[in-house]
Amino acid sequence: MSPESDALIDLIAQAEALPEPYLITGPQAAYIYHGWLHPVPKIVDVCIPSLEGGKAAWQAALRPPWTVLAQTPTLSQARLASRIVVLEPCLTEKRYERRVMYQGLAFISAEDLCIDLLHNSKTQIGLAEIAALLIKQKDNLDWSYLLDETGSSWLGHRLLEIVAMVNHEAGRVLLETQSLETQIAPPSNIASIHPGTLKEVLRPLRAQWEAANA
Structure with missing residues (x-):
């Protein structure tokens, strides 16, 4: 902490x-x-x-x-x-x-806070904050609980999008996606995060995944 x-x-x-x-x-x-x-x-x-x-x-x-x-x-x-x-x-x-x-x-808990952020964040900074939490706490999170609470709703799809963004921008699998993809329901009537915002959202976090890769 x-x-x-x-x-x-x-x-x-x-x-x-x-x-x-x-x-x-x-x-x-x-x-x-x-x-x-x-x-x-x-x-x-x-x-x-x-x-x-x-x-x-x-x-x-x-x-x-x-x-x-x-x-x-x-x-x-x-x-x-x-x-x-x-x-x-x-x-x-x-x-x-x-x-x-x-x-x-x-x-x-970090998981409940992540759920709140997924639900409430509407800005690039808010999305980056979720990514920062996932990166820093990736080895400590109760992913099963997080998926149980989000996987059947649009929150799960938003979580999967952010994880995919992190991995894309990091240039490697920083956060595992395989289990997420099998447990998260397909989106329904949800506006996806626009791909054009990817670099802007995650650029401030580069130091965190570079540290994780060290």
Whole structure:
């Protein structure tokens, strides 16, 4: 895992006092797994079961300079605050059971984070972030779980496209595709990633696959 940001260092110091259950998600979790795209240092996304009672519990646990919000901060909120936790009521028992503990904090698993990124990423940077996670965590990922959760939907096809892109741009089989191709259903009414974006999406990641090839 990659070095944590100042905001995570602050949370690590208070880890035992944080209301459970929760999962660190979003860009901070992504950077821990891929070490590529730096998150906004002072904002941490946290998934909890419910905002009812949950927000008050986090406000009680995190004193100033922390600000606890239930939605993405506005530019003015982000500018004025020195530390922000953004709570989202998205935690399920299944995901919590798959949590990864790091420095006393509970993080979303790399596989569940990858699924979220596959579902939500619509920009070239977002697609590159998925590729970065797959490259960095390729030997640690539970591919069976990832395929079970994505293979029968358009997410599986998107995953296969990104894996194929990585291998093409790397000039070798960096990520195995044979098992993916046999388990991922054919796409249905999905707009594929345009081939013309391939180099633009993956160029920033060249250092990662060159390191993997060293």
